[in-house]
Amino acid sequence: MTNLIQVKVPDIGDAEGADIIEVLIAVGDKIEKETPLIVLETDKATMEVPSSDAGVVKSISVAVGDQVSNGDVILELETQTESISTAETPVSPVETENQLEVVTKLDAEQAKPIENKPPEIIDILVPDIGDAVDVDVIEVLISKNDSITKEQSLIVLETDKATMEVPSSAAGTVLEVLVKVGDKVSQNDLIGRLSASANSVPSKESPQQTAAQKGPEKASHTSNVVQSAPINSDRNSPVPDHPHMKKKKSEGVIHASPSVRRFARELGAELSKVKGTGNKGRIVKDDVQNFIKFELSRPKATATSGSIATSELPTIDHAKWGEIETQSLTRIQKISSVNLHRNWISIPHVTQHEDADITELDAFRKSMKEEAMNSGTRLTPLAFIMKALVHTLKAFPKFNASLDNDGESLILKHYYHIGVAVETPDGLTVPVIRDVDQKGIYQIADELGEISAKAREKKLGANDMQGSSFTISSLGGIGGTAFSPIVKWPDVAILGLSRNKMQPVWNGKEFEPRLMLPMSLSYDHRVIDGADAARFVVHLAATLKDIRRVLLN
């Protein structure tokens, strides 16, 4: 069924009598909605009048040179009934919305070309790992036929700066693993292939992939290559968030002028992480500078050097002086050497020594030993010392704290997680006993036993070693009179314990044999004064001398 409608001149402002300078259609033309019909010229502008409907032109009521105004009939249109809308309504809002919806749907489909496909083989590539090339693979965590989830770690890479795990960008079954320990890899190298589980390759998870597809220079990337998710090397780092760092990666175009963009690239600052302080979040040169300054000053979790420049050590041919053997350091040794070095040079250390009289404490412990053994607990002096330590920490909260990276404030911790240094064949590890203040001595002793065993069996997870608020290093089982432990950042102090021994102590009248425990407290002098440290050890010694003090508050 057809219908005749009139197409009229729409509202063209107050312009009355606009000249028609062109007629763009003829009788019999089949036109679409929005097809330009005539060109009008007013004293201000030239404009085209689009058709409000689709249909076939039956007659034209105007000609070039005519003057028209709002509401004048331009032509008659024969339309199909389905598409009728009144001539006065150029575009009905409902239709517009529908169109938009269709467009959005199309967009969404285009945006996720992979998602709706059946399971397929996905190449997993090394993601953007900064400027690092030829990075050592130090661990391969997956093997053929493993079923893996998204974000599961695939391999561990080690650069001169950091150790990082490469997570999977997709879930699926491992078809093949193409790297092995000792290989050197760079960005975009193939790690392995996955047979994807359905709907497991959300395109959103790989922004680099999307970027690569958009960027003209990377047009050669094929669509089923999925890069591993970008490494968030901050994720496992104890370093707090950057004050100049955005919480979220910026979307869209970065608001920075070309010179600032180049400046950032030269310094290696990733602009998407820099917070702009300019008008409407514009990144200015100062922002980049502040970002870099902070990056340089803040202690890196795995950086090799702090802010102090040290002269490089000369290379020495040791073999010149006799027979030698080169032994590679274990992974734990390498990591702890980096951390210890950093802490040693970036924290001003002072070590305070004190001997604690533990004669009564030890007598009590021995008297309880058998009873404890019966319930399966090995009652060690350390469990008592930890309980006493927490008692003292509560009296001196500054010792259970971290210095904020900006150097402006102290972060006091209302939890008491005590790290305990444990020697293992591979090197030193520091598992953490949590909430010591809420635990009884038996429980502490039990947990100490468990966690030390775990450490020696190399079964400690990252979680077991994080979050300490204070650390104890005990060499009491071995010997020695005193030593200077290195503060384990972000703690501000560490308690070293040497071997206790019976010593003559003057009680005012005579020398008495007392069991003395030598304690060495190293502390961060930026946070703790010498007097505080002395008070701390005196308080701790007093607590150890009479453990009943723990009950008092």
Added chain:
Amino acid sequence: MSNIKAQVVVIGAGPGGYTAAFRAADLGLEVVLIEEYQTLGGVCLNVGCIPSKALLHSAKVIDEAKSMETHGVSFGEPTIDIDKIREYKDGVVKQLTKGLSGMAKMRKVNVIQGVAKFESPTSLSVASDSGTQIVNFENCIIAAGSRVVQLPFLPDDPRIIDSTGALELKDIPEKMLVIGGGIIGLEMATVYRALGAGITIVEMFDQLIPAADKDVVKVLHRYVKKQYDSIMLETSVTKVEAKDDGLWVTFEGKKAPKEPQRFDRILSAVGRRPNGDKLNLEAVGVGVDERGFIAVDKQLKTNVANIYAIGDLVGQPMLAHKATHEAHVAAEVIAGKKHAFEPQCIPSVAYTDPELAWVGLTEKEAKEKGIEYSTGVFPWAASGRAIGVGRTEGFSKTLYDKDHRIIGAAAVGVNAGELIAEMGLAIEMGCEAEDIALTIHAHPTLSESFAFSAEAYEGTCTDLPPNRKK
């Protein structure tokens, strides 16, 4: 066979190549520049941008002199001495290419004439009339440019020319067919039309200059339609027969005439293709895609560590000003600087009459990318300056994202090519509509039309009819 050593060798002395060579030399590197032709400057200086602009200037003055009749000034019919026009154009080219040679000498850039081919990832052979040389290099920048696409069905006939042939300006044909309604074809049509030729344009797409937005192109289309014999959109050439009385052309498509048409001259301007296939790149394993483009990263590095590529060879847009900026980056990266080619936008200009220019996103691209945007438009019919020169057909348009930041701009009208530069700066600097609107532009100028377009976007423009509530 002599052996030459260089820290940096640059293949091709077009705008990209000579810029890369000069920049590398300025950064203290030892540079060899290899050019196939006798003169430096490449297509742009010798047979492209520069000579065409010299001719377009003549065309412009001819047209403007004529249009002065309506202002009450008559010059009479112009006398055209085509030899002298050609001489002038050649003089311009000579002056510039000579200047380049001098600048190369001053920088101690070793210029070698010949055809370069890769021998290994660290050596090239350069063949010329005087023999073959081997150039050993530490780093190479490929800037070998592009060449005209040849339509396979065109017969070999001197009356069928490409842009190079058109610039030679042998004579003025009576009826000239331009195949391709892109920038190059339309610029040459502008020149030949002003000099007296009858022009027919045939274009496969549904608009001239397909990359630009329809509304912008429409103004140009409407203007040139009156000057040309015919513009056939959505039409293509299927056959050309070279006969003694002329070139008989058969068309196919929407606007195709039924009978073959006769032309005196055919200008084929259907695009350019990269010269990646001429360098024996297989010998070094530099990857070329199916269209001949070399894939490079943001630092213009190819997949071979010490080999870089810039300009037309690495992709669209094939523009001299893109190549020169890439050239700086490539040379600087080789010199150890951590630079990268990461512009927000690259302007495009058609030096037609009226000129057409755009920078950043077009509406078309914004829609394709799903970017939410709105526009501000200022018609030159409301510009006192445009009215004064009697050219009110144009308009200026700016595109903004939902945060009101400018993401693109376009203009059509006289001098649009010069006006667009300001909007490029605005995009790079991340200007918002308000920034542009609040920047005081001189009155009366055409440049203020962009400020007015920003005001129009903001709804604060008082040089347009009052804003009605949407």
